[in-house]
Amino acid sequence: MRTVQSIRDFRKASGKRQRDMAAELGLSEAAFVAAHIGAALDVPGDYAASPITAHPDEVMPLLPDLGEVMTLTRNGSCVHERVGRFGTYKAGSHAAMVLGREIDTRIFPKYWAYGFAVTELRPEGPRRSLQFYDLYGEALQKIYLLAQSQLAAWQPLVDRLRLPDPATELAPLPLPAPEGPKGDPAKRPALIAGWQEMTDTHQFNRLTHRLGMNRLGAYRMAGHPFVRAVDPASVGGWLRDLSMAGQKVIFFVGNRGHIQIHWGAIRTVRPLGPWLNVLDERFNLHLRGDHIAECYVVEKPTRRGLAVSLEAFDAAGELIFQCFGERESDSDDLAQWHHLLDALPSCSAEAAE
Structure with missing residues (x-):
């Protein structure tokens, strides 16, 4: 010890x-x-x-x-x-x-x-x-x-x-095994029906919970027109294209207890080894591109129209990041954001799994 x-x-x-x-x-x-x-x-x-x-x-x-x-x-x-x-x-x-x-x-x-x-x-x-x-x-x-x-x-x-009586030895709980993808092909019709009826992206978690699924399991099952698997190796080029286009984004990174969100453009992208780095004055991102095992373009209906995201997962099925386009105004149809996602090369569901 x-x-x-x-x-x-x-x-x-x-x-x-x-x-x-x-x-x-x-x-x-x-x-x-x-x-x-x-x-x-x-x-x-x-x-x-x-x-x-x-x-x-x-x-x-x-x-x-x-x-x-x-x-x-x-x-x-x-x-x-x-x-x-x-x-x-x-x-x-x-x-x-x-x-x-x-x-x-x-x-x-x-x-x-x-x-x-x-x-x-x-x-x-x-x-x-x-x-x-x-x-x-x-x-x-x-x-x-x-x-x-x-x-x-x-x-x-x-x-x-400050807390009283400090101790220099902690005994955290053993780290649980990753959940991995959870889905049920027999429930795909219910998933699609519930997906079509969504009016807010937050309803997605309630839908998958009710069906005994999780995010990755649902994405693997849903398919066209809501989900498109894309080549994980394309994420580095996508970050570069975001920067060159000046596209503002909403970039989510989190863990089981905390999620942090960046709003705005991504300007300086500098790959270094396996790391894909964003090095802006007030925002830095350090992403292990080689950890991305599955990546999806995902569409969810909302009252304001489709919310379209890029979402990446590691080999254990854990979510790495989510990214949405940020509207410049209420009239912004996010055409540039959609174009950047449409340019990502697709990969087969079998390759993703």
Whole structure:
């Protein structure tokens, strides 16, 4: 069993990203951070964590005090980073949200289990963050202070959220196996009938739940005219084409407890190895293109017309991202968005499976 000191020593010697170090040690990321509770902050390279409440109802209303920050949400294949100010928080027992043009998130509170205020001493100065993890010790959201953040608000906020009796060892639940695609060919007529009757994209989850399916299972079954499987290798070119066209999008990346949304154009696309990177001033995206096993253009009827998205899944059937076109105005028919999706090469259902 790893001792607290051995974990701290490994972090100092490694220099790798926190998530990668935790995996190398066979720890959840939350357990890795918890090993640094109470650590000293004396010299560059030191790293210390303080346990704080993780409940969104207590955390989110305080975050506007920090001013402009960078908020990060990721899953195993995609990292979504957005600079902005936290705005209106709307609580909800099942789903909560932060609303704003720059920071726009959806929160599922039942998964929020562990929270930490983290300070890392770097040669250029302290790096401060709030980090939140789920029941399994996987990262949900990280919020980093920037040079322009309201530093004076940091310590009062941490003091208000701080938990008593800190422990340096956590025992998150074992990570569950991926669900994989769930569908039932016998229920395809009911799926199609319900799909045709939708007036809002949020009704899709209720439809699949009622039929005992999930998103990927439904997409594999639905077929024309609602779903078209496209070549996963085409996503890199699609990002480049989005950039060149100046097409505004609504780009969702999430995990089981948190979804983060980017609104606006994507300007600077720079592939590097397996990573497809968007490196804009206030929005960064880091996508493992080689993790995309299945990709679909999906049409869902709404009161405003068809909502058409591109959605990517990994080999385990987990959703990597969703992307919709953003309307410039009520009269925007999203013709350019549809053209960009129509240009994606199709692949057969057999290839997708």
